[in-house]
Amino acid sequence: MTTATSNLVAAGSLQELKESGKRIFKHGAKQILLMYREGQVWACNNRCPHEGYPLAEGTLTGSCTLTCNWHNWKFDLTNGETLVGGDTLRQYPVTLNGDEIWLDVTDPSPESRIPKVMDDLFVAMYDYDYTRIARELARLEKLGADPLSAVRQALVWTHNHYEWGMTHANAAAADWLTLRRTLNGDAAKNLVCLVEPIAHMAWDTLRQPEFPYTEEIKDYDPEALAEAIETEDEDTAIALCRGALGAGLTYKDLEPVLAAAALAHYNDFGHAAIYVTKVGELIDHLGEDATAPALFALIRELIYATREDLIPEFRGYDNALAEWDNTGDTPVTYEDFIGLSVNKALARVLKSSAHPHELFEALLAASAWNYLHFDLTYQRHTELSVSSNIDWLDFTHAITFANAVRTLCTQYPDLWPQALLQMACFVGRNTAFTDKTLDVSGWEKDPASLDHWFGHLFDHAQFEHIVSCHLLKMATAIKAEIAHAPEAPFVPLVIAAHNRFLATGVKRRHVIRTATQALEFVGRED
Numbered sequence: 001m002t003t004a005t006s007n008l009v010a011a012g013s014l015q016e017l018k019e020s021g022k023r024i025f026k027h028g029a030k031q032i033l034l035m036y037r038e039g040q041v042w043a044c045n046n047r048c049p050h051e052g053y054p055l056a057e058g059t060l061t062g063s064c065t066l067t068c069n070w071h072n073w074k075f076d077l078t079n080g081e082t083l084v085g086g087d088t089l090r091q092y093p094v095t096l097n098g099d100e101i102w103l104d105v106t107d108p109s110p111e112s113r114i115p116k117v118m119d120d121l122f123v124a125m126y127d128y129d130y131t132r133i134a135r136e137l138a139r140l141e142k143l144g145a146d147p148l149s150a151v152r153q154a155l156v157w158t159h160n161h162y163e164w165g166m167t168h169a170n171a172a173a174a175d176w177l178t179l180r181r182t183l184n185g186d187a188a189k190n191l192v193c194l195v196e197p198i199a200h201m202a203w204d205t206l207r208q209p210e211f212p213y214t215e216e217i218k219d220y221d222p223e224a225l226a227e228a229i230e231t232e233d234e235d236t237a238i239a240l241c242r243g244a245l246g247a248g249l250t251y252k253d254l255e256p257v258l259a260a261a262a263l264a265h266y267n268d269f270g271h272a273a274i275y276v277t278k279v280g281e282l283i284d285h286l287g288e289d290a291t292a293p294a295l296f297a298l299i300r301e302l303i304y305a306t307r308e309d310l311i312p313e314f315r316g317y318d319n320a321l322a323e324w325d326n327t328g329d330t331p332v333t334y335e336d337f338i339g340l341s342v343n344k345a346l347a348r349v350l351k352s353s354a355h356p357h358e359l360f361e362a363l364l365a366a367s368a369w370n371y372l373h374f375d376l377t378y379q380r381h382t383e384l385s386v387s388s389n390i391d392w393l394d395f396t397h398a399i400t401f402a403n404a405v406r407t408l409c410t411q412y413p414d415l416w417p418q419a420l421l422q423m424a425c426f427v428g429r430n431t432a433f434t435d436k437t438l439d440v441s442g443w444e445k446d447p448a449s450l451d452h453w454f455g456h457l458f459d460h461a462q463f464e465h466i467v468s469c470h471l472l473k474m475a476t477a478i479k480a481e482i483a484h485a486p487e488a489p490f491v492p493l494v495i496a497a498h499n500r501f502l503a504t505g506v507k508r509r510h511v512i513r514t515a516t517q518a519l520e521f522v523g524r525e526d
Contacts, residue, residue, distance in 0.1 A: 008095060008102040015099055017041065024056055027105055032092055034101065035077075038063045041094045042077040043103050049087035049135075086124065086132045088116070110143040117143065121150060122157060125202035133202065134195045141187075147194055151177070152286045154198045159293035160212060161205035165301025169204045170294060171278035172469035173197035175476045177285040179454065189458050200465040213238045213296050220244035222257045229261040234303045241295055251283050251291050259408045261302050263418040266314050266425050268305035270401030273419070274473075275301055277404045313342060314425050320346040324417040328353035334365030334489055339436070342428030349424045356416040360406060363423040364481065365490035367398035370427060372443070372497035375435040376504065382513045386521075389513070390433045392506050393466075396474050398426040399494060403477035406484065443496035443503075450479050453498065467506055474498060 011025045011034060022035040024046055031046040033055050040063060046055050048068040059067045064077040066089075073085030080091050093104040117139045124132035141147050151173060159166075180193035216239040218224075225244075228237035244254055255276065262272035279298045283290050309317040332352040337345055352359050378390040405419040453475040462468040478494055485491070 007104050007106040009105055011043070011101045011103045013099050014041070014096060014101055017101065022056060022060070025103070027103075030105060032103065032105075035060055035066070040064070041096065041101060042066075043092040043094050044075070044077065045090040048073060049082075049089055050085055055089075086120075086127070086129055087135060088120065110145070114140065114143055114145050117145075118150070118153060121153075121198075125154065125157065125198065126207065128199070128202050128206050130195070130199050133199050134191060137194050137198070138191060141191070147190075148177070148286055151194060151197060152290050154201050155282075155286070155290055155293045158201045158205045159297045160210050161208040162297050162300065163208065163211050164304045165299070166275055166279070166294075166297035167204045167301075168466060168469045168473075169197065169200035170282060170297060171275050172200060172465075172472055174278040174281035174285065175469075175472050178281065178476065179457070179472070182454075192458050196465075196468065200469060203465050213300075215242075217242045217246060220247055220249060222254075225254070225257050226261055229257075229299070229302050230264065232303050234300060237299050237303065238296055241299060242292075245292060245295075250288065251280055251295060254295070255280060256412055258298065258302070259412050259415060263408070263415050263422065265305075265307040266309040266317050266422050267307060268301070269308060270397050270404070270422070270426065272302055272305045273404040273408060273422075274400055277407045308425070313429065316343040316346050317421055317425060320350060320421050320424075321417060323350055324353055324421070326353050326417075329355070331355075332358055332362045334362045334369060334493075337362065337366035337424070337427050337431075338369055339431055340428055341431070342425055345424040345428035345431075346421055349420055353417070356409070356413075356420060359420050360402070360409075360416075360423070361485065361488050361490060363420060363427055364399070364402045365488070365493055366427045367395075367402060367423065367430070368490045368493035368497055370430040370434050371395040371399060372440050372493055372500060373434040373436060373438050374430075374497075374501075375433055375438070378433050379507050382510070383516055386517055388433075389510075391508075392501050392504075393470055394433070395430055395497075396470055396501070398423070398430060399481075400473050400477045401426060403480055406481070440496060440500065443499045444492055445495060445499055449495065449499070450475065450482070453502070454479075456502070464508060467508065470506075471502075474501075 009027055011032070017023060017034055017036045022033060025032045025034050033044050033046040035042045037060055042064070044055065044066070048055050048070065050068065050071055050073050053068060053070040055066060055068055058069050061067065065083065066075045066077055067073070071085070074083040075081070075089045076083055077091065080089065082088055095102040095104070117136055121133065121136040124136055137147065137150055140150055155170065176193045176197045180190055183189050214235040216235065218236065218239040220240050220243040225237060225240045228240060241254065258276045259273070262276045267273070275298055279294045282294055308314050328351045330351040332355065336348055340348060349359060374392065374395050378388055379392065381388060402423060405423060409416045409419050457472055457475065460468045460471055462471070478498060482491055
């Protein structure tokens with residue numbers, strides 16, 4: 001019978017252990033491996049911290065190195081260090097009393113273990129060890145830590161490793177955490193909603209150096225912040241944000257300036273506006289402690305955002321914006337935009353400028369129509385020009401941008417002209433890659449199929465985070481827009497389009513296309 005003295009439990013005879021070399025001692029749910037070598041007794045968890053295989057089947061070399069023979073993880077029993085592998089092997093202090101072996105099986109307090117697990121999570125992120133990230137997060141939850149603290153800390157660790165500012169990783173984190181709120185006690189799915197955003201942050205900053213933000217602080221002035229972003233002056237913009245936060249302002253106080261900056265140009269193919277909305281949502285999930293790292297990464301993204309209205313295809317945008325007068329009273333439907341070029345779509349918007357909400361629904365429906373009628377030959381092509389390198393994600397951006405437009409313009413109505421004209425840019429640009437003759441019958445399903453879309457996310461099987469996060473953000477955006485206007489014309493179109501997208505998938509690696517275009521490009525170099 002196992003007996004205890006203070007924090008110790010008797011674990012059997014030293015002589016018997018010498019004869020056998022190793023044996024397993026069970027104490028409650030614990031399986032403890034006892035080993036004897038050269039006068040030393042070692043005790044550790046019998047389950048390898050990697051995948052749980054029994055270390056009793058491992059190999060003890062020298063006097064103190066234990067190897068798990070399944071994956072060659074190695075542990076130094078003298079100090080507990082993991083020599084090869086990742087996670088830490090738990091050891092138990094040994095006391096000898098004559099021929100009796102006593103083990104201290106007292107579990108450290110959760111409070112004392114949490115910092116070590118957080119440190120191990122950082123290492124797992126640095127190595128992009130996806131399965132270890134999951135294990136460390138599961139350990140945090142088992143210890144009773146706030147699981148959002150890990151996402152918050154991951155944001156802090158990574159925000160200054162984005163050379164060009166935030167990516168979809170931070171934006172998708174907001175959607176993963178929103179999805180997590182809808183779950184009812186499903187532990188595995190809850191964990192997915194933490195692992196995916198943290199792993200995505202790790203992937204997008206994988207071993208990148210630090211790109212520091214200025215430490216300067218300036219008194220906050222909203223006009224100065226707008227000018228700093230417009231003139232691509234990161235240091236001034238960050239210094240003004242530091243001043244704002246130091247004065248007690250919140251992200252919501254800064255959001256009007258950020259929203260206007262995001263829509264001041266046809267920015268970054270719509271990402272800027274999407275990111276402004278998602279950073280606000282992310283801070284709502286994580287609390288004010290997340291404001292600085294989330295905000296600074298967003299500011300950098302706005303600074304370095306591409307400005308598509310400066311390229312020939314979209315130069316008509318500035319002229320259309322200058323002509324906007326809120327007097328265009330022509331009724332509008334989405335069919336009015338089908339097949340229009342960018343400039344014609346911009347001109348059609350101006351005819352209905354007095355009706356921003358009707359224009360929004362029409363442009364969203366036209367974007368959904370384009371999404372549904374995407375000509376897959378462009379995704380498959382191998383010999384066309386670089387400008388024809390179009391895939392499904394070019395069409396999904398139009399939908400998620402529309403969702404950001406409604407979110408921002410509902411709060412800041414003065415931004416409707418910029419937002420609607422940029423939606424027209426999406427519609428006009430994407431229409432060139434559609435097939436009007438395509439038979440799209442059979443893709444329609446009841447909106448209840450939205451549940452299937454979200455259910456699919458928990459086992460999406462996509463290696464690239466950029467693909468899985470698009471699956472998430474599209475489902476999230478479509479659900480929000482349907483909830484806002486369940487009877488709108490875009491609803492059946494966008495449901496059918498997304499079903500078709502999920503059925504056909506995204507071709508991400510274009511091997512022969514890349515080689516062909518590289519040869520053609522280099523062949524024309526001077």
